[in-house]
Every structure is written in C-alpha cells, then in structure tokens.
Amino acid sequence: MRPLLVAIVSAGLFLAAARPAAAAPPPWYPPLRWLPAASANYTPGRAGAAIGTIVIHATEGRYAGTLSWFRDPRAGLSAHYVIRASDGEITQMVAEADTAFEARGFNRGAIGIEHEFDPNHGISYTDAEYRSSAALVCAITKRYGIPADRAHIRGHSELPGADHSDPGPTWNWSYYIGLVRGCAGSVATATATDVGETMCDGAGCVPAPGFGAGAIGTEVALLQWDLAYLGWMTRSGVLLGDGHFGTRTLASVRSFQAANGVPATGFYGPLTATALGRSLARTPSGAADAGLAFGVSSAEVMRLQRDLRELGYMDMVTGYFGPATRDAVRRFQLDHGIDPTGDYGPLTRAAMALDRR
Ligand SMILES: [Zn+2]
Structure with a gap:
C-alpha cells in the first residue's frame, strides 16, 4: 500500500x-x-x-x-x-x-x-x-x-x-x-436555499446562517420577520421585501450587528445568528412553538388558536388543529406574504410573534 x-x-x-x-x-x-x-x-x-x-x-x-x-x-x-x-x-x-x-x-x-x-x-x-x-x-x-x-x-x-x-x-x-x-451576493445566492437548518426553540426560530445581500427565500423572510419582531425592521418593510435580501435588510442587519457587538458586515453569518437567538430569548413573544399542522391536538394548538382568535382569524379554541384552524392559518399567511400552506411553521410563527406585540 x-x-x-x-x-x-x-x-x-x-x-x-x-x-x-x-x-x-x-x-x-x-x-x-x-x-x-x-x-x-x-x-x-x-x-x-x-x-x-x-x-x-x-x-x-x-x-x-x-x-x-x-x-x-x-x-x-x-x-x-x-x-x-x-x-x-x-x-x-x-x-x-x-x-x-x-x-x-x-x-x-x-x-x-x-x-x-x-x-x-x-x-x-x-x-x-x-x-x-x-x-x-x-x-x-x-x-x-x-x-x-x-x-x-x-x-x-x-x-x-x-x-x-x-x-x-x-x-x-x-x-x-x-x-x-x-462576493457576498454570489455566495449567498448559491447557498441560501439549500443550506443548513432553521433553528427553533421556545423563544423563536433563527434562520440557518450563511447568506447576505442578494439572497432570496424563506430563510431571508424569516430573518426579516425576526428583525421586525426585535424592532430593527418595520412590518411593511418585511412585506415589501418579499423574501429578498435588499438594501433595507442590509441596513437592518448592520444596525442589529452594531448594537449586538457583532462586526457590522451586513452578512448573516454564525455570529449574527447567535446574537439573533440571544435577542429573541431575551424578549420571548409567547407565540406557540412552530411545527403545528393539520390533525394535531395539543396545548400548543390551543395557544395558536387563542392568538388567531385575538387577531380575528377564528372564533373557537379547541386544541385540535382541524379545518377551521388550517383555514385561519392560511388567511393569516396570505395577509403576511407567506406561502399559504395552512401549516404553522417557523415563518408563520415569526410573523405571529410580531403581530402579538
Ligand atoms: Zn509566504
């Protein structure tokens, strides 16, 4: 050998x-x-x-x-x-x-x-x-x-x-x-959609790091909703951005970084992801945990239904994720520029967190 x-x-x-x-x-x-x-x-x-x-x-x-x-x-x-x-x-x-x-x-x-x-x-x-x-x-x-x-x-x-x-x-x-x-844009567009995993805990969901200006997709939208929840972007800014990492998002990320002791590069990397997770943990929204879908019965579904009721999307709180809940989630998603799947995932949760404020 x-x-x-x-x-x-x-x-x-x-x-x-x-x-x-x-x-x-x-x-x-x-x-x-x-x-x-x-x-x-x-x-x-x-x-x-x-x-x-x-x-x-x-x-x-x-x-x-x-x-x-x-x-x-x-x-x-x-x-x-x-x-x-x-x-x-x-x-x-x-x-x-x-x-x-x-x-x-x-x-x-x-x-x-x-x-x-x-x-x-x-x-x-x-x-x-x-x-x-x-x-x-x-x-x-x-x-x-x-x-x-x-x-x-x-x-x-x-x-x-x-x-x-x-x-x-x-x-x-x-x-x-x-x-x-x-190179930041080209790095981001090459990888933003197929990299890593969204990380969720009780405080919220943080997109997988590794993208910057020019990236497009649900991870970008999640970052935007998180930044809006924390006060670094406006709700209309998120909706106008439509999942694109443009100049508005770049400015928000830089401001967030500067305020959190992370080099203000505007790139959403691991240091920024960690800081984002910490910020969400400091200001928990109380929104139901992500990962609820049709057929589930749980206390988390009940929390979700209470929020949907509060926001005018449904009337009954049953703890069961049935057709009425799915329809309510879909209407909520459509109002927030989110793909109306009817499932309550990280993006919907992040938008819910902002609306609950
Ligand atoms: Zn040398």
Whole structure:
C-alpha cells in the first residue's frame, strides 16, 4: 500500500482523504479538497488567539510540489489552503482551528493561503486563481467577522519583520480585494436555499446562517420577520421585501450587528445568528412553538388558536388543529406574504410573534 501511495503522490495525483468532522468548513464555503499536511507541520488549536488576519502567499513552485512538501514532516512549513493556477482548485491542508506554520510570529491568529506561482516554469497568477481565492477569503471573513480590507488581508511580505517577498509585485491587490468585496451576493445566492437548518426553540426560530445581500427565500423572510419582531425592521418593510435580501435588510442587519457587538458586515453569518437567538430569548413573544399542522391536538394548538382568535382569524379554541384552524392559518399567511400552506411553521410563527406585540 505504501509504495503505491508514494508512486501516486510523486505523480502529482492525490487520493481523497477523509476529513475529520472538526475540520469541516461551513456549508457556504467554496468547494475544497482535503489533503492534510503532515502533523509535524502544524500545531493543533490556536492557543487562545482569535483568527483576525488572512495571509496571502505565493508558492514559488508548482502546486503538486507544494502539496507534497507540506505532506513531508521534514518541511516544518504548511498553509491552510493551496490554490492551483490552472483552474483555481483549492486544497485545504490544515483545519482553520489549527495553527499552520506559514508566517513566523503571526501564525496563531492567521489563516494562510498559498497561490501557485512559478515564473521559472511559466506559471503566473491566473484569473481562476484570483476568483477562487477571493471566494474563499470572502467566506473566511464572513465566518470570523474579519473586515474585508488590506489591514486584515495581507501579503506575507507586508507582515512586520517578514523576510519573504511573496506574493510579489505581479499580485494584483486592487483587482483581488474588489473580488473579495463583491462576493457576498454570489455566495449567498448559491447557498441560501439549500443550506443548513432553521433553528427553533421556545423563544423563536433563527434562520440557518450563511447568506447576505442578494439572497432570496424563506430563510431571508424569516430573518426579516425576526428583525421586525426585535424592532430593527418595520412590518411593511418585511412585506415589501418579499423574501429578498435588499438594501433595507442590509441596513437592518448592520444596525442589529452594531448594537449586538457583532462586526457590522451586513452578512448573516454564525455570529449574527447567535446574537439573533440571544435577542429573541431575551424578549420571548409567547407565540406557540412552530411545527403545528393539520390533525394535531395539543396545548400548543390551543395557544395558536387563542392568538388567531385575538387577531380575528377564528372564533373557537379547541386544541385540535382541524379545518377551521388550517383555514385561519392560511388567511393569516396570505395577509403576511407567506406561502399559504395552512401549516404553522417557523415563518408563520415569526410573523405571529410580531403581530402579538
Ligand atoms: Zn509566504
């Protein structure tokens, strides 16, 4: 087995390795190959340091050779990611939670990205490489709330005391930073509808994080209803938005973030989701828990019926979710721009919470 693996490695091809669960990236990250660096080439954890800098490197050698070198325990070097020039393929070699050996003195708080660049063999930076790297860096900035600027996205050569010159004068910073800043919408629309799960508890429902300006769908609408409930959007603003993450939502998210100690990026990421859940827990609406549908009998159905009665949608409170309740829920949904399924789910609950105020 071992000689075969060595043969494959030396041919520049790599077998897909199983990624440990702790190293799994959030679902809105661009596609990544996982090929772990030798364990001697990084240290587990961050020793308490927060991730706050992204360091741009150049390989000054070929992609396959770089991967091989970081897999070699004699290297004493690594990076979290290596990007291929020809097509922008991204290989992850160190989990973001771990410390790569890439920039002496800065490793603890940094994520390092190597870009294939080998002018001696005719390999310059490519557009595929810039775009792929920008999508990755955008995702990283959203994940950790790192501002997408040159103070936080730095060249290896720019770090104080650096004795390296990468990425060098041919790296196009203005083009690259423009791509990083422009990516939020495309990240969001690619993933907003098929990512993660809405999280509900007694206080309310919080959409699955990982979207921003340009996203469309029920998770966006849920975010809007939650923000309206908490006073960061108006009811008419939600209805006008119609599930689109536009400028009104962006401004509301930023205000909410600023007031809750989250970097005001306007992107709805995990930090914002956590803050949203906390805010809802501090101001419980008393609306019935989500997840009620036709045929259910329960005390929660009774709470729902009381609310529907209060709002003028039905008369009888029976505790049974029958045709009258379903019709009342449908009318409520139609009045709130919600798909009239007749089931009482997270979105309907969030709209109900606002109306109960
Ligand atoms: Zn470097």
